[in-house]
Amino acid sequence: xxxxxxxxxxxxxxxxxxxxxxxxxxxxxxxxxxxxxxxxxxxxxxxxxxxxxxxxxxxxxxxxxxxxxxxxxxxxxxxxxxxxxxxxxxxxxxxxxxxxxxxxxxxxxxxxxxxxxxxxxxxxxxxxxxxxxxxxxxxxxxxxxxxxxxxxxxxxxxxxxxxxxxxxxxxxxxxxxxxxxxxxxxxxxxxxxxxxxxxxxxxxxxxxxxxxxxxxxxxxxxxxxxxxxxxxxxxxxxxxxxxxxxxxxxxxxxxxxxxxxxxxxxxxxxxxxxxxxxxxxxxxxxxxxxxxxxxxxxxxxxxxxxxxxxxxxxxxxxxxxxxxxxxxxxxxxxxxxxxxxxxxxxxxxxxxxxxxxxxxxxxxxxxxxxxxxxxxxxxxxxxxxxxxxxxxx
Numbered sequence: 001x002x003x004x005x006x007x008x009x010x011x012x013x014x015x016x017x018x019x020x021x022x023x024x025x026x027x028x029x030x031x032x033x034x035x036x037x038x039x040x041x042x043x044x045x046x047x048x049x050x051x052x053x054x055x056x057x058x059x060x061x062x063x064x065x066x067x068x069x070x071x072x073x074x075x076x077x078x079x080x081x082x083x084x085x086x087x088x089x090x091x092x093x094x095x096x097x098x099x100x101x102x103x104x105x106x107x108x109x110x111x112x113x114x115x116x117x118x119x120x121x122x123x124x125x126x127x128x129x130x131x132x133x134x135x136x137x138x139x140x141x142x143x144x145x146x147x148x149x150x151x152x153x154x155x156x157x158x159x160x161x162x163x164x165x166x167x168x169x170x171x172x173x174x175x176x177x178x179x180x181x182x183x184x185x186x187x188x189x190x191x192x193x194x195x196x197x198x199x200x201x202x203x204x205x206x207x208x209x210x211x212x213x214x215x216x217x218x219x220x221x222x223x224x225x226x227x228x229x230x231x232x233x234x235x236x237x238x239x240x241x242x243x244x245x246x247x248x249x250x251x252x253x254x255x256x257x258x259x260x261x262x263x264x265x266x267x268x269x270x271x272x273x274x275x276x277x278x279x280x281x282x283x284x285x286x287x288x289x290x291x292x293x294x295x296x297x298x299x300x301x302x303x304x305x306x307x308x309x310x311x312x313x314x315x316x317x318x319x320x321x322x323x324x325x326x327x328x329x330x331x332x333x334x335x336x337x338x339x340x341x342x343x344x345x346x347x348x349x350x351x352x353x354x355x356x357x358x359x360x361x362x363x364x365x366x367x368x369x370x371x372x373x374x375x376x377x378x379x380x381x382x383x384x385x386x387x388x389x390x391x392x393x
Contacts, residue, residue: 005039006032010064012078018066018115019096020076020304022249024108031070034105039063039077042100074112074304087123089217089260097252108250112304114259121311125224125265129233130314131293131339134267137206137233143370144333146362147319147343149209164355193219194226201230208232212261213240224265235319236266254284255305258291261316268317270343274335275328282335292316293339319343325350326358326388327375329365342366352387361388 012018025034037045043063061083067076085091097111127133135141150156150164193215200208212220227234238257245254254271261269271288274281287303293315297308318340320332325347332342344362351358361384368378368385375393379386 005036005063005065006068007064008066008068010066010078012064012066013080015081015117015119016064016078017081017084017092017096017117017120018076018078018306020067020074020112020114020306022073022108022110022112022304023075023106024073024249026105026107029105032068035065035068035075035077037105038075038100038103038109039065041103042077042095042098043079043083081117081119084120086120089221089264093217097256101250110248110250111252111256113253113255113306115306115308116259116263118309118311121263121309121313124263124313125228126262126310126313127234127265127267127316128224128227128231129267131267131317132315134233134317142338144336144338144366145317145341146359146366147321147341148348148359149343149345151345151349164349193223197223197226197230197232201232206233207235209235209237210266211239212236212257212266213238213244217260217264220261220264220266227265233268234266236261236269236316238270253304254288255291258288258316259308262292262310262313265313266316268319268341270319270321273320273322273324273328273332275324275331286335289318289336289340292318317341321345323347325392326361326365326385327392329362330369330375333366333369338370347392350391351384352391353384357384357387360384 021038023031023034023038025031040063044058044061061080063080064078065075066078067074069075079096083095096114100106101109103109129137134145138145150161156164197208208223210220210223215223223234238254241254241257244251245257258269258271269292271292272285274285283303287300287305291297291305291308295310295315297305297310299305299307318336320336320340321343323346324332324342324344326344328347329342332340342362344358348358348362349355351361361382364378364382364385365375365388368375375385375389379389
């Protein structure tokens, strides 16, 4: 094992990938030893010295531990770009978020953030439409968008699905989940995914919602490549992310996932609500918002956010979704401003007057909030909002 990875005086080059980790050594393991072994395992080392790793090659490819803070249990590692296939998210993650999570000498490890250099950013397409492109498609620029998903998510016949979705002139977009084929052997998941996207396009669809974690990074990259011809708006649903992100001491942060989604190039991403039913503190959610929409993200040491220049990569449209209903709109507007999609499920479909009225109530709540009018006052002349306040207020 090489022992010279601790290199606090090293200045990362413009080609280096820099990662920040939270790290907790196992009992009896020194902090610097843990950092060194983790850096080596994520790059060029194995469990024993090997003759195939020449001193010259080791010097060229070795990682550099450029920052350690034992009190805060934080370490930053700079990796040379030559370690990676820079246009492949799976290959990058196999190194910086792979076997290192299984190391016995670590009790906990969490990948907090990654800084992608210009060469890596340029190797990806980024969103086809992104936030501004979606706004242009829908002709909406001066307010938050309102969206929904067909409920129940599975089980409806085609006729019932159409009955719920078709008569909706009041909403900005609809997101649809499709139940998978059962008892049928597939040729391959990637091929099936692309086939479904093609069917959706052939049927006149404009949006595709993808469960980004369960689908996988390679499939997402394939879908984005094919979307150059499909021209769909790609909506990133993050179910299962908490299996990786919720433990603050172990796993991968949602910030990392958001950056990878922007890099690959999906157009919209669920980031949390602050209010509603989903886990996510205000600072974390707003950091995700900034990573989605800003062209240059400054470093924030407190939130473990590394500086990132997104160059030509378009912004991703943030989506607030999970347990929302119309009475929450004023607070959502204060938190996110106009650059957000407020997505309501039960908050629309559970409206006492039905789905259409639920959609109208949400739009009325948005209009009232932007005009600085209380929902109670606005509801005096808007029966749909009044019914929503009576139910949820």
